[in-house]
Amino acid sequence: MQAFTVHRGIAAPLDRANVDTDAIIPKQYLKSIKRTGFGPNAFDDWRYLDPGQPDADNSGRRPNPEFVLNQPPFDRATILLARENFGCGSSREHAVWALGDFGFRAVIAPSFADIFFSNSFKNGLLPVVLAENAVDELFRRVQAEPGLEIEVDLQTQEVRVPGGPAFRFEIDSDRRRRLLEGLDDIALTLQHADEIRAYEERRRREAPWLIVG
Amino acid sequence: MSGKTLYDKLWQAHVVHEEPDGTTLLYIDRHLVHEVTSPQAFEGLRLAGRKPWRGGSVLAVPDHNVPTERRDLGIADPVSRTQVETLEHNVAEYGLRFFPMRDLRQGIVHVIGPEQGATLPGMTVVCGDSHTSTHGALGALAFGIGTSEVEHVLATQCLWQSRSQSMLVRVDGELRPGVTGKDIVLAIIGAIGTAGGNGYAIEFGGSAIRSLSIEGRMTVCNMAIEAGARAGMVAVDEKTIEYVRGRPQAPTGELFEQAAAAWRDLVSDPDARFDRVVELDAAGIEPQVTWGTSPEMVVPVSGRVPDPARERDPVRAEGMRRALSYMGLQAGTPIAAIRPDKVFIGSCTNSRIEDLREAAAVVRGRRKADSVKLAMVVPGSGLVKQQAEAEGLDRVFLEAGFEWREPGCSMCLAMNADRLESGERCASTSNRNFEGRQGQGGRTHLVSPALAAAAAVAGHFVEPAQLEG
Ligand code: SF4
Numbered sequence: 115m116q117a118f119t120v121h122r123g124i125a126a127p128l129d130r131a132n133v134d135t136d137a138i139i140p141k142q143y144l145k146s147i148k149r150t151g152f153g154p155n156a157f158d159d160w161r162y163l164d165p166g167q168p169d170a171d172n173s174g175r176r177p178n179p180e181f182v183l184n185q186p187p188f189d190r191a192t193i194l195l196a197r198e199n200f201g202c203g204s205s206r207e208h209a210v211w212a213l214g215d216f217g218f219r220a221v222i223a224p225s226f227a228d229i230f231f232s233n234s235f236k237n238g239l240l241p242v243v244l245a246e247n248a249v250d251e252l253f254r255r256v257q258a259e260p261g262l263e264i265e266v267d268l269q270t271q272e273v274r275v276p277g278g279p280a281f282r283f284e285i286d287s288d289r290r291r292r293l294l295e296g297l298d299d300i301a302l303t304l305q306h307a308d309e310i311r312a313y314e315e316r317r318r319r320e321a322p323w324l325i326v327g
Numbered sequence: 328m329s330g331k332t333l334y335d336k337l338w339q340a341h342v343v344h345e346e347p348d349g350t351t352l353l354y355i356d357r358h359l360v361h362e363v364t365s366p367q368a369f370e371g372l373r374l375a376g377r378k379p380w381r382g383g384s385v386l387a388v389p390d391h392n393v394p395t396e397r398r399d400l401g402i403a404d405p406v407s408r409t410q411v412e413t414l415e416h417n418v419a420e421y422g423l424r425f426f427p428m429r430d431l432r433q434g435i436v437h438v439i440g441p442e443q444g445a446t447l448p449g450m451t452v453v454c455g456d457s458h459t460s461t462h463g464a465l466g467a468l469a470f471g472i473g474t475s476e477v478e479h480v481l482a483t484q485c486l487w488q489s490r491s492q493s494m495l496v497r498v499d500g501e502l503r504p505g506v507t508g509k510d511i512v513l514a515i516i517g518a519i520g521t522a523g524g525n526g527y528a529i530e531f532g533g534s535a536i537r538s539l540s541i542e543g544r545m546t547v548c549n550m551a552i553e554a555g556a557r558a559g560m561v562a563v564d565e566k567t568i569e570y571v572r573g574r575p576q577a578p579t580g581e582l583f584e585q586a587a588a589a590w591r592d593l594v595s596d597p598d599a600r601f602d603r604v605v606e607l608d609a610a611g612i613e614p615q616v617t618w619g620t621s622p623e624m625v626v627p628v629s630g631r632v633p634d635p636a637r638e639r640d641p642v643r644a645e646g647m648r649r650a651l652s653y654m655g656l657q658a659g660t661p662i663a664a665i666r667p668d669k670v671f672i673g674s675c676t677n678s679r680i681e682d683l684r685e686a687a688a689v690v691r692g693r694r695k696a697d698s699v700k701l702a703m704v705v706p707g708s709g710l711v712k713q714q715a716e717a718e719g720l721d722r723v724f725l726e727a728g729f730e731w732r733e734p735g736c737s738m739c740l741a742m743n744a745d746r747l748e749s750g751e752r753c754a755s756t757s758n759r760n761f762e763g764r765q766g767q768g769g770r771t772h773l774v775s776p777a778l779a780a781a782a783a784v785a786g787h788f789v790e791p792a793q794l795e796g
Pocket of ligand 1: 390391435436437456458674675676735736739740757758
């Protein structure tokens with residue numbers, strides 16, 4: 115997994131609450147059996163004026179000029195600024211893959227939906243939870259100075275704005291460590307293989323109906 | 328010390344290892360797999376040279392992409408076909424239990440798990456699908472996961488989890504006639520909001536929940552995720568045990584009785600403490616209809632589309648305005664004046680036999696309104712379809728001008744050929760009314776099966792009891 119330490123980049127303001135994963139990557143693109151190639155279809159329904167198809171070339175499509183990620187410099191954004199309950203709805207990890215493929219390394223919001231939140235960590239996308247007023251402040255700064263680069267620092271657990279305040283964020287220590295070091299989750303878990311086997315032994319005795327088949 | 332909640336009991340029974348910060352390696356008993364969220368997981372497993380830890384825990388089925396008509400022709404869309412074939416190859420390679428598209432037992436993953444007795448009380452159940460919360464209706468800890476976690480469970484039979492907070496949603500009192508599990512859960516989401524359950528595992532309790540059948544409880548738990556909750560669950564009672572008895576993969580004989588004795592303990596202790604308790608009066612719940620693009624945008628069928636001008640929070644008001652514009656609705660419009668173009672009865676929320684009976688009871692002896700272009704019924708599984716046909720429900724629907732289809736997710740998310748065209752309005756028994764969910768530009772109103780059926784007959788939303796004829 116890609117490690118995350120410090121990232122500095124343009125932040126794009128996506129000023130909507132409850133952005134769901136259907137919006138981040140619409141269902142027709144979920145038919146892919148790959149993990150990559152979703153970037154051009156991130157936010158597809160909002161981003162283009164004409165409908166798209168999986169496996170099709172997007173270069174001839176009409177971008178929606180109203181959509182923030184079509185407006186330079188936000189088309190080069192690597193940090194997404196969002197509102198509450200970001201990533202709600204479907205569990206599709208494709209949403210995280212699409213954001214990563216677009217170029218995002220971090221999403222900052224007052225709250226995230228659970229599954230999206232944990233999916234992000236598996237893919238080196240850092241979801242940062244900041245208080246509502248901090249997010250408001252970031253929206254104001256970014257909208258006032260488009261192209262403003264902000265810094266997300268996982269080591270110090272801070273979001274920094276040039277010449278402005280630094281906002282501290284909380285993150286669970288285990289997830290932080292895995293992301294900082296870009297560790298392979300499965301390999302780590304398999305270090306506990308003996309414990310898993312011991313658990314299974316015990317459950318076979320105590321609740322034999324569970325380990326059928 | 329206070330007693331344990333159902334969630335505490337389920338959690339503690341599955342702890343394999345706990346880190347000092349509380350992050351826990353949790354054992355997974357049952358792993359349900361479908362074609363959309365699994366290909367990359369199997370690919371990852373293969374690339375790392377790993378094998379499934381306990382292949383017997385897996386039950387796999389194609390449901391999202393499958394056609395609901397003319398299965399004999401196979402899947403026309405080559406991209407969909409590849410995805411289903413990829414699942415077929417993966418289950419064959421690793422020798423996993425699988426119901427192919429033409430198997431009578433095939434269906435929506437959350438319908439067939441309980442139907443087969445593959446999901447049982449006391450289990451941890453995961454699937455790369457957010458509506459896995461459905462299985463919590465059996466007193467299981469069931470939740471959706473992403474594809475990386477699917478791979479992780481395949482490889483290790485475990486997941487790293489941190490414990491959720493606990494919420495009790497208690498619905499007490501007697502339900503009005505015609506009010507269903509769907510209406511209860513929509514009313515709950517309306518009350519706490521789509522983010523209201525974030526960070527929580529919700530237990531649904533109270534006399535109104537206990538009065539529901541197991542299938543009704545599944546409808547409620549199914550939409551726990553729409554309230555933002557990690558999991559939804561209902562305590563075990565005798566209904567649960569009778570529901571499970573005799574299912575193909577359930578234990579039998581002495582082992583069943585032994586299991587049932589353990590399952591009876593899967594209730595929250597009387598003195599258990601919850602981090603949050605929400606109470607709803609069952610008698611006050613009316614049949615519900617969503618008007619917007621989030622399940623929390625919901626009102627009773629007798630109500631009106633709300634006015635954003637009266638919303639104080641500017642972000643919410645803007646969300647409401649955007650929803651009204653997307654839905655093509657004016658504030659103040661009576662819900663009863665909204666006229667759907669299509670009606671969809673199906674999805675893992677409402678495609679079980681009782682749902683179809685409830686809809687058929689409304690439709691019987693009536694006809695679909697001419698203004699409704701399409702009314703389709705998509706049973707949740709081949710077995711549900713078979714049962715419905717044995718009861719003659721298919722004829723009730725067909726005679727009323729409805730279509731009777733093969734099982735799958737269908738127009739719940741429109742990954743197959745069943746979808747709304749831009750601007751079309753649908754009365755749907757599914758669980759998400761997000762923009763574009765049922766087809767780009769499509770407009771979804773979430774309702775119970777009875778209300779969907781009534782809308783198909785009347786051509787507008789109406790309480791079934793008020794239908795003429
Ligand atoms: S029926 Fe709808 S919500 Fe349920 S699993 Fe299928 S697509 Fe998901």
